Structure formats: structure tokens, C-alpha cells
Amino acid sequence: MQTLERAQPARRAxxxxxxIGFVTDLIVSEAQARPRPQAFLVEQSAHWTLPTHFHLQHQxxxxxGGSGSIGRNPLGPLSVHYASPHSGYGPxxxxxxxxxxxxxxxxxxxxxxxxxxxxxxxxxxxxxxQAHGAPRAQVTAQALQTLDAPAEETLIAPDAGGLAAWLLxxxxxxxxPAPAGQERGGGRFYVVTQGALRVxxxxxxxxxxxxxxxxxxxxxxxGDTGLELIVLQFPVEAALAA
Numbered sequence: 001m002q003t004l005e006r007a008q009p010a011r012r013a014x015x016x017x018x019x020i021g022f023v024t025d026l027i028v029s030e031a032q033a034r035p036r037p038q039a040f041l042v043e044q045s046a047h048w049t050l051p052t053h054f055h056l057q058h059q060x061x062x063x064x065g066g067s068g069s070i071g072r073n074p075l076g077p078l079s080v081h082y083a084s085p086h087s088g089y090g091p092x093x094x095x096x097x098x099x100x101x102x103x104x105x106x107x108x109x110x111x112x113x114x115x116x117x118x119x120x121x122x123x124x125x126x127x128x129x130q131a132h133g134a135p136r137a138q139v140t141a142q143a144l145q146t147l148d149a150p151a152e153e154t155l156i157a158p159d160a161g162g163l164a165a166w167l168l169x170x171x172x173x174x175x176x177p178a179p180a181g182q183e184r185g186g187g188r189f190y191v192v193t194q195g196a197l198r199v200x201x202x203x204x205x206x207x208x209x210x211x212x213x214x215x216x217x218x219x220x221x222x223g224d225t226g227l228e229l230i231v232l233q234f235p236v237e238a239a240l241a242a
Contacts, residue, residue: 001199002026004041004207018053018114020045021098026209029108037211038108039189042101044068044094052090054122057109058238059083060165062191062230064207065100069093070132075101078193078230079134080155080165087128088115102209104189106238129235131156135167144195144226147171152179161235162186168229170195170222178218179231186239187214191230196223214239 004026011024027039041064044050052071061070063079070081070092083089092099113121133155151169158164162185170176172195182188190197192208198221199210206228212218214236220229 001202001204001210002039002208003204005205007041018112019050020048026102027211036106036108037187037189038103038105039209039211040103041207042103044092044099044101046094046096046098048094050090050092051114052088053112053114053118054086054088055083055109055112056085057105057107058085058186058234059109060102060104060189060232060234062102062104062232063099064102064193066098067095068099073132075099076134077138078155078167080132080230080232082129082131082156082163082165084127084129084235086123086126087130088122089130102191102207104191104209104232106187106234129161129163131163131165133165139169139194139228141194141225144169144228145172147174147226150174150176155230158184158233159235161237162233163235164233166231168220168227168231170220170227170229172222172224172226174227175219175221178220179233182212182217182233183215184236185214185233186236187234188212188218189232190218190220191232192227193230194228195226197221197227197229198223
């Protein structure tokens with residue numbers, strides 16, 4: 001687990017032909033660790049286009065600031081995108097205020113393979129999958145503190161392979177179990193976007209990430225300002241790859 005506040009000193013600028021902006025690592029695992037979760041914040045500069053590309057690992061991206069688009073899908077606060085290994089996606093285009101998004105993987109990966117230049121490295125015979133979701137409405141910090149009861153919205157409906165994503169809201173100090181079905185998935189990231197989450201006697205304020213391996217439960221407890229929480233469940237094959 002890690003919070004952006006603690007990770008912020010590691011924020012670094014990137015100036016490359018394909019990308020200009022900043023990257024902040026939140027969760028970085030040693031190479032020998034199994035599984036090897038990875039979480040980092042990307043801050044893409046305004047009016048920048050990150051070309052279509054693919055990665056070698058299962059990946060979620062969660063928008064936490066700004067606006068833009070990924071392919072034909074518009075991106076706004078708490079938009080979620082999933083891409084399986086060797087599944088080309090993009091381009092990612094940032095709006096006038098830039099675009100900030102978390103990149104989350106069960107198993108760490110390095111770099112991106114841009115298309116069409118890297119087409120010869122793309123494995124064409126493996127199954128490809130992408131999914132996209134966005135909340136129907138936004139909840140303010142003030143509204144979060146006055147909720148009467150926990151609420152839930154499905155962002156990506158659970159499928160046969162275990163892929164799923166949910167958005168949860170909890171009033172201050174409320175508790176509830178995590179969404180069911182963790183045993184069918186390949187591990188989960190829990191992302192605090194507003195309020196605070198209590199985990200193992202520690203209080204994590206947004207923006208914060210928690211990785212929970214395949215099949216392990218997590219009881220959700222809100223802090224004294226309530227909690228807005230994204231739950232991202234990887235397909236079971238992501239755990240098998242790790």
C-alpha cells in the first residue's frame with residue numbers, strides 16, 4: 001500500500017518523443033517478489049497525444065485528474081480502462097488541463113511498444129481484451145460525509161474470466177465487505193480517491209493504492225471523512241502469469 005503524499009518526493013519529469021509530463025511511483029516491487037504489483041501516477045501534459053501502443057502485462061488505468069480521450073472513449077474523473085497483454089490501445093489524448101491517471105498492474109512491466117513500429121513484437125494469436133467504464137455521477141467530499149448508507153456502482157461488470165471494476169461510497173466510519181467474487185479474479189487494487197480507508201490500523205488518505213493478492217479478502221472501513229473507493233479486479237489469468 002502507498003499514498004501519493006508519501007510517494008510525491010519521487011515525482012520525476014519525463015521528456016520523450018512520445019511523452020511529456022511527470023511520473024510518480026507508488027508501488028514498486030523487487031524483481032524476485034511474487035506477485036510483483038506495480039502502481040504509478042502519470043501526469044500527461046496538456047494537449048499531448050500518447051501514441052497507440054501495447055504492454056506485455058495486464059493493466060488498468062484510472063483517471064484521477066483532467067480530461068481527454070483514449071481511442072474513441074472520452075476520459076473524465078474516475079474513468080477506468082483495462083487492456084490485456086499485447087492488446088493495442090490509444091492514442092491517449094489529454095485536454096487543456098492535462099490528464100492524470102494511475103497505471104496499475106499485478107505484475108510489473110517496463111516501457112511501451114508503440115504501433116505500428118513495434119508490430120513485429122505483437123503476439124497476434126493470444127486472446128485480446130479491453131474494457132472501459134465511467135461513473136454515472138460524481139460525489140463531492142461534502143456529500144460523502146453526509147451519506148446515509150454505503151452505495152456501490154459497477155464500472156465494469158464481472159465477466160467469466162474474473163475481470164471487474166466497482167466504485168464504492170461509504171459514510172464516515174462505515175464498514176462493509178469488499179465486492180464479492182475476489183476468488184474468481186487475479187488480484188485487486190483498491191484505490192482511495194476521496195476520504196480515507198482504514199487498513200491494518202493505518203489510515204490511508206486519497207490518493208492511495210492498496211494491492212490485495214488473488215483470493216484474499218479485505219474488509220472496507222471508512223475514515224472520519226467518509227470514503228470513495230475504486231475496486232479494480234484483474235482477470236484470473238493475470239495471477240497465473242505472476
